[in-house]
Amino acid sequence: MDDIRLARAFLLRVAEPPAGALGGFVDSVGPVAAAAAIRAGEVPDGVREETVARKDFEQAEADLVAARHCGARLVVPEDDEWPGWPLLALANALRGGKRWAAPPVALWVRGPARLDEALHRAVAVVGARSATSYGEHVATEFGHGLAGAGITVVSGAAFGIDGAAHRGALHAGGTTVAVLACGVDRFYPAGHSAMLGRIAATGAVLSEYPPGTPPAKHRFLVRNRLIAALASGTVVVEAGIRSGARNTASSTAQLGKPLVAVPGPVTSAMSLGCHDLLRAGTATLASTLDEVMEAVGQIGDLAPRPESPTRPTDGLGDQALRVHEALDPRRFREAEVVSAGAGVPLERVRALLTELELLGLAASGEEGWRRCARG
Amino acid sequence: MDDIRLARAFLLRVAEPPAGALGGFVDSVGPVAAAAAIRAGEVPDGVREETVARKDFEQAEADLVAARHCGARLVVPEDDEWPGWPLLALANALRGGKRWAAPPVALWVRGPARLDEALHRAVAVVGARSATSYGEHVATEFGHGLAGAGITVVSGAAFGIDGAAHRGALHAGGTTVAVLACGVDRFYPAGHSAMLGRIAATGAVLSEYPPGTPPAKHRFLVRNRLIAALASGTVVVEAGIRSGARNTASSTAQLGKPLVAVPGPVTSAMSLGCHDLLRAGTATLASTLDEVMEAVGQIGDLAPRPESPTRPTDGLGDQALRVHEALDPRRFREAEVVSAGAGVPLERVRALLTELELLGLAASGEEGWRRCARG
Numbered sequence: 001m002d003d004i005r006l007a008r009a010f011l012l013r014v015a016e017p018p019a020g021a022l023g024g025f026v027d028s029v030g031p032v033a034a035a036a037a038i039r040a041g042e043v044p045d046g047v048r049e050e051t052v053a054r055k056d057f058e059q060a061e062a063d064l065v066a067a068r069h070c071g072a073r074l075v076v077p078e079d080d081e082w083p084g085w086p087l088l089a090l091a092n093a094l095r096g097g098k099r100w101a102a103p104p105v106a107l108w109v110r111g112p113a114r115l116d117e118a119l120h121r122a123v124a125v126v127g128a129r130s131a132t133s134y135g136e137h138v139a140t141e142f143g144h145g146l147a148g149a150g151i152t153v154v155s156g157a158a159f160g161i162d163g164a165a166h167r168g169a170l171h172a173g174g175t176t177v178a179v180l181a182c183g184v185d186r187f188y189p190a191g192h193s194a195m196l197g198r199i200a201a202t203g204a205v206l207s208e209y210p211p212g213t214p215p216a217k218h219r220f221l222v223r224n225r226l227i228a229a230l231a232s233g234t235v236v237v238e239a240g241i242r243s244g245a246r247n248t249a250s251s252t253a254q255l256g257k258p259l260v261a262v263p264g265p266v267t268s269a270m271s272l273g274c275h276d277l278l279r280a281g282t283a284t285l286a287s288t289l290d291e292v293m294e295a296v297g298q299i300g301d302l303a304p305r306p307e308s309p310t311r312p313t314d315g316l317g318d319q320a321l322r323v324h325e326a327l328d329p330r331r332f333r334e335a336e337v338v339s340a341g342a343g344v345p346l347e348r349v350r351a352l353l354t355e356l357e358l359l360g361l362a363a364s365g366e367e368g369w370r371r372c373a374r375g
Numbered sequence: 376m377d378d379i380r381l382a383r384a385f386l387l388r389v390a391e392p393p394a395g396a397l398g399g400f401v402d403s404v405g406p407v408a409a410a411a412a413i414r415a416g417e418v419p420d421g422v423r424e425e426t427v428a429r430k431d432f433e434q435a436e437a438d439l440v441a442a443r444h445c446g447a448r449l450v451v452p453e454d455d456e457w458p459g460w461p462l463l464a465l466a467n468a469l470r471g472g473k474r475w476a477a478p479p480v481a482l483w484v485r486g487p488a489r490l491d492e493a494l495h496r497a498v499a500v501v502g503a504r505s506a507t508s509y510g511e512h513v514a515t516e517f518g519h520g521l522a523g524a525g526i527t528v529v530s531g532a533a534f535g536i537d538g539a540a541h542r543g544a545l546h547a548g549g550t551t552v553a554v555l556a557c558g559v560d561r562f563y564p565a566g567h568s569a570m571l572g573r574i575a576a577t578g579a580v581l582s583e584y585p586p587g588t589p590p591a592k593h594r595f596l597v598r599n600r601l602i603a604a605l606a607s608g609t610v611v612v613e614a615g616i617r618s619g620a621r622n623t624a625s626s627t628a629q630l631g632k633p634l635v636a637v638p639g640p641v642t643s644a645m646s647l648g649c650h651d652l653l654r655a656g657t658a659t660l661a662s663t664l665d666e667v668m669e670a671v672g673q674i675g676d677l678a679p680r681p682e683s684p685t686r687p688t689d690g691l692g693d694q695a696l697r698v699h700e701a702l703d704p705r706r707f708r709e710a711e712v713v714s715a716g717a718g719v720p721l722e723r724v725r726a727l728l729t730e731l732e733l734l735g736l737a738a739s740g741e742e743g744w745r746r747c748a749r750g
Contacts (some may be wrong), residue, residue: 132686138641263640266638271638284654284662287646
């Protein structure tokens with residue numbers, strides 16, 4: 001297991017995320033062999049392209065030591081606490097050709113929260129850095145209310161909406177997870193050091209960037225896909241026309257997860273992005289915490305799962321049931337065919353098929369998907 | 376013509392609007408014969424029920440004199456300026472069983488505007504009386520912008536949003552129409568007397584209630600159907616959970632006309648109604664004047680009609696074309712069948728069929744509608 005962790009620490013540094021070719025290579029040969037092959041230069045072209053610039057960066061041990069110094073650990077997919085369920089959305093989107101969606105090879109984590117438990121029921125609350133006091137008020141209320149309901153609040157620790165959401169959750173004594181665009185050994189922005197310290201003391205501060213990595217513009221965008229993926233849905237509280245929050249919103253929608261936008265005064269530039277998302281039908285409107293829960297609960301993750309289902313399909317949402325019924329037990333069907341049959345958008349079908357596979361209710365093959373009769 | 380006007384003045388007083396049975400009776404026997412039959416007590420049961428309580432109210436001449444004293448006139452369907460086109464939506468809805476939608480028998484009008492011209496391109500801007508300064512600001516801007524674009528602003532002259540919309544239109548030097556729930560000889564609310572005076576001096580103050588009629592709670596609801604019908608679409612700027620503006624909104628939607636809602640802070644009780652309409656999908660979101668024009672323009676009335684169309688269907692909107700294509704030239708089809716064929720909601724199909732009939736592109740019969748090849 002130490003080998004695996006060392007290998008994945010190496011892999012996190014050898015390629016700048018998102019690294020789709022590397023991810024696929026690691027999945028097929030395993031992390032230890034993948035690391036060795038990269039060092040030896042014996043890798044497929046796509047992987048070479050992603051790794052060649054840093055293939056001699058041998059800092060895995062130093063990174064693990066640096067992490068330990070700041071109270072951080074490396075969580076790998078081989079760990080029980082790996083948040084595999086939420087991250088499936090990324091693997092799925094990557095399979096659908098979205099290269100930006102490559103899943104993380106591992107995650108540096110600082111804080112006592114077990115990732116699988118903390119992210120079992122989680123909502124991302126994001127928005128503009130230059131938020132208005134109205135936006136910060138709403139974000140604080142939502143963060144507080146979600147955390148009070150036992151739902152983890154995921155955000156990016158930025159000034160404005162992100163910070164307000166984290167603080168609301170902290171005030172409620174709940175769990176909040178900050179996803180950084182730099183190493184977890186440095187708290188960015190510096191003005192939020194105290195807040196990040198509290199998050200690290202009670203929840204989790206995480207990043208796929210090795211210790212010492214400085215924040216960079218492109219890393220914020222790459223980081224946003226993790227926020228969108230780790231939560232069951234995203235609430236955009238305020239967003240300007242070119243806000244980074246719109247990037248998280250777009251990732252959420254492309255991952256087939258529920259997206260909620262909070263309206264605001266039409267005279268406020270900080271609500272323009274939200275109104276655009278609502279007009280386009282990309283997001284649903286939520287003005288209260290109940291409406292947020294209702295919208296995000298659609299994916300099923302927020303609804304308590306029955307302890308002992310009497311039928312295998314108990315606990316599935318309406319769309320999941322329709323997708324299940326659109327599958328054939330004897331023949332594989334393309335996701336497109338299932339989408340048409342179920343009357344459910346393809347993006348959502350892809351997400352639901354992966355969920356059904358995890359529940360043993362569907363199986364995937366080269367030619368698509370078929371229904372399984374579990375239990 | 377004097378006989379007709381006298382008869383219709385009598386009819387407006389003999390039944391409390393909306394009077395669906397009376398309207399149908401007048402349509403079939405004409406206003407003069409209808410008035411005589413009512414006086415003689417020789418009418419169908421439905422008409423008797425609507426008129427019996429006031430059948431001896433012989434004030435038609437006095438009403439016309441009182442109107443003249445305050446500078447008002449009685450506009451009847453037989454007049455060229457009768458706004459028959461927008462009011463078709465009411466006749467249509469009444470035919471669909473909506474008794475509240477009975478069209479007015481005539482309209483008392485105070486002001487220089489010709490109704491048909493003023494209402495050719497018109498948008499209703501309505502909202503809460505207890506508006507916030509935010510709501511009044513938006514209503515003023517929209518009223519100003521619409522009037523500046525040559526579009527008539529229709530509203531109810533109430534405090535709050537209505538007044539702000541009228542004032543915006545007045546400031547732009549445009550046309551605005553106030554629809555009252557009392558006689559046009561009295562300006563209600565009294566605090567808006569000066570504003571109503573300016574509207575009567577430049578646009579039109581109108582009502583179906585005879586001179587001297589006091590405002591009453593139910594009359595505001597009945598009046599709201601006229602606001603919804605006279606405009607091509609309605610913008611709700613602010614509305615509380617139980618606002619009268621929601622009644623106008625609901626009428627607009629039921630008449631198959633575009634409904635637009637302006638979002639606001641989720642912390643404002645005055646935006647709750649708007650957010651509800653948006654969440655329910657009853658209204659589309661508009662945050663700018665362009666978005667209002669885009670939404671309301673869908674019905675086609677706001678788009679300039681081509682002077683000399685090369686094809687009969689030129690100038691029809693997308694939905695009107697689909698409805699036209701879903702008709703059969705040789706057989707009558709029920710509106711429901713046309714709706715399914717065109718993929719256009721039944722409510723909208725009913726409105727569009729009436730438009731198509733007026734354009735000579737459709738004909739109605741006992742068994743439904745068929746396509747005509749005009750031109």
